[in-house]
Amino acid sequence: xxxxxRIYVQGILAAFLVSASICAFAQDNSNxxxxxxxxxxxxxxxxxxxxxxxxxxxxxxxxxxxxxxxxLIHEWNGLVERVKQVADALAAQGYIALAADLYSGRTGAxxxxxxxxxxEARGNPETLIANLNAAVAYLKARPDSNGAVATIxxxxxxxxxxxxxxGGEHHxxxxxxxxxxxxxxxxxxxxxxxxFGTFAGQDRGIPxxxxxxxxxALNGAxxxxxxxxxxxxxxxxxxxxERDPETNLDPARDAWDRLSAYFKRNLxxxxxxx
Numbered sequence: 224x225x226x227x228x229r230i231y232v233q234g235i236l237a238a239f240l241v242s243a244s245i246c247a248f249a250q251d252n253s254n255x256x257x258x259x260x261x262x263x264x265x266x267x268x269x270x271x272x273x274x275x276x277x278x279x280x281x282x283x284x285x286x287x288x289x290x291x292x293x294x295l296i297h298e299w300n301g302l303v304e305r306v307k308q309v310a311d312a313l314a315a316q317g318y319i320a321l322a323a324d325l326y327s328g329r330t331g332a333x334x335x336x337x338x339x340x341x342x343e344a345r346g347n348p349e350t351l352i353a354n355l356n357a358a359v360a361y362l363k364a365r366p367d368s369n370g371a372v373a374t375i376x377x378x379x380x381x382x383x384x385x386x387x388x389x390g391g392e393h394h395x396x397x398x399x400x401x402x403x404x405x406x407x408x409x410x411x412x413x414x415x416x417x418x419f420g421t422f423a424g425q426d427r428g429i430p431x432x433x434x435x436x437x438x439x440a441l442n443g444a445x446x447x448x449x450x451x452x453x454x455x456x457x458x459x460x461x462x463x464x465e466r467d468p469e470t471n472l473d474p475a476r477d478a479w480d481r482l483s484a485y486f487k488r489n490l491x492x493x494x495x496x497x
Contacts, residue, residue, distance in 0.1 A: 255312035255479060260472070261465035263308030271321065274357035280307045280322040282314035288367035291490025292319040294358050294394075296380030296387075298462070299337040301330035305462060316483070318490065319368060323358050325351060325383065341379055351383060356392045371395045371490045375482075376402055377462050388414050396489040398482060401429055401458050406436035408443035417447040419485045421461060421478045424454025449485060453478065
């Protein structure tokens with residue numbers, strides 16, 4: 224083989240290897256996007272009874288770790304398949320993912336059933352906190368855990384995540400997707416970690432003014448935060464991109480980039496504070 228041909232072949236091989244690596248990286252990082260775009264498969268994790276009658280869903284990463292951990296807090300309809308699929312995707316990213324069950328294994332089939340479950344759960348806030356405290360305790364006690372735990376919640380779950388940041392066991396991160404908010408700096412001052420928030424500019428339930436007041440209160444309390452309002456998306460845009468893919472896809476991708484960076488910042492190492 225001539226020197227020129229050999230250099231050419233080597234160049235093609237190198238380009239192929241780089242291209243293959245980029246494709247593999249892109250595929251890995253698009254896993255969660257594939258899920259929220261409606262392409263997730265059958266959940267592959269397991270049921271975990273971690274608190275009284277709670278039947279959570281556990282997705283475990285490969286490798287011995289140590290791994291950071293994420294508690295997923297469901298929407299108003301309960302622990303449905305989409306939340307389990309997101310847990311699987313987070314596990315593929317290297318996190319121990321526990322999708323909490325706040326409804327004792329039940330899910331709602333229509334708005335009336337969903338609201339009845341929400342009212343029941345909100346009517347016993349001590350049980351909500353105890354449920355998530357048990358989830359934190361389980362995750363921190365695992366031998367493959369680095370001790371760092373964050374929560375992520377959507378809508379009803381986003382509000383619960385914020386309540387847990389205010390009154391639950393120590394944890395290292397809170398990611399809120401269009402959840403109920405507070406605007407009192409004195410109440411928020413008890414939070415000891417960075418807050419992540421993603422909101423929709425066209426959300427009639429949580430208007431932009433409420434989000435702005437929340438950010439002002441966090442800043443007033445000295446709480447670091449990464450809060451972003453996406454427009455023109457509507458409530459629920461991130462977990463169910465396929466409802467309006469043309470509008471939702473780019474904001475959902477940007478929100479995932481921010482969320483991924485947030486988890487890396489806050490879950491890489493254990494926080495020794497309790």
